[in-house]
Amino acid sequence: MKILEAISYLGPIRSGGSTKPWVVQVNDQGALTPYVVKLFTEKQTQQLHPVAKEAFGNVLAQEFDLKVPTAALISFGKTFLKTLPEKEAGRLREVDSGLKFGTELKTHASIVDISDQRVFLKSYDIGTIFAFDNLVLNLDRGGQRNKPNLLIDDEDLVLIDHEQIFPFANGTSAVHDYVMPPFDRDGWYLPYEKHLFYPLLKQMNANEKEEVFDTFRYFLENLNVNALDEVANQLEVNDIEIGNYSVIKTHLSQTKARAGAFCKFLTTLIA
CATH class of the missing domain: 1.10.1070 (Phosphatidylinositol 3-kinase Catalytic Subunit; Chain A, Domain 5)
Incomplete structure (x- = not known):
């Protein structure tokens, strides 16, 4: 699974559930691509392992010829963090600091x-x-x-x-x-x-x-x-x-x- 760097924050997913995912622009081998990124708390990550489960589900579904979005692990680097609006920057204080799970945004789905x-x-x-x-x-x-x-x-x-x-x-x-x-x-x-x-x-x-x-x-x-x-x-x-x-x-x-x-x-x- 690729590890990609977030470049800019594009906004929230309006239909998102409890994790209130973000849409971010990532650098995928020089191509700027929007990804939906899940934001799990440190407690969720430690107790429920949701990043791993998202990755496992994505890979395993393909074994059954089921379609899934392209997935990646997303890095929030210092440059990206400096671009965040104040509200979003504050939210990250509640979120696990490790790599995030993200999937390529299906714009027409x-x-x-x-x-x-x-x-x-x-x-x-x-x-x-x-x-x-x-x-x-x-x-x-x-x-x-x-x-x-x-x-x-x-x-x-x-x-x-x-x-x-x-x-x-x-x-x-x-x-x-x-x-x-x-x-x-x-x-x-x-x-x-x-x-x-x-x-x-x-x-x-x-x-x-x-x-x-x-x-x-x-x-x-x-x-x-x-x-x-x-x-x-x-x-x-x-x-x-x-x-x-x-x-x-x-x-x-x-x-x-x-x-x-x-x-x-x-x-x-x-x-």
Whole structure:
């Protein structure tokens, strides 16, 4: 993942959530490019490891052929800090001082509204995104706060905001203590009924439901469990908290080994 230097502050993202992201101009090999940058507090960084989760979600989504914005780690140098308005400079006193997670601004993309844009949503995309969010236990695509965290760019769906994935890896328990959640709808950790695509999946006919996770299953069975190693190492080298990474890999390995059972379980969730 590239490390880019912020050059100038362009403004806030009006639709941003609790992190109130900024749009900044960065220098990407001589090209000035707008990036959306998340601003996490030091407490969030230490306890929840959101920069690592954002990076992991971005990389892992690509393993399932899901589209994500180009991501980078963003440096706020002294020159950039001197350009900030007083209010924004004051806010940084509450923010972790390390590298920030940022994604290239999708200037022509809009937030998905399934009531208006259903015609653009393909069944395999709906199934794969729902299954992916169950795999990583993403609490934030729909969820309690009803945030789509999904953009549509032309006819492409673009996944954003993965700061709440892998909640089981926040602690420091040893990898051998990890127990995969049982494939049981009553005890499933994720509130799947609140997922953005759950209503659409429920409305599908029986034949569609039998096939809707086939694409996801193919990618899960062929998943490179070591796909996150490079970015995990990069984050650690740059003193960014990554949580219990070995537990994340164990979770992915165990789910991959039971790909068929996992996808069958997902079918029961939308029955």
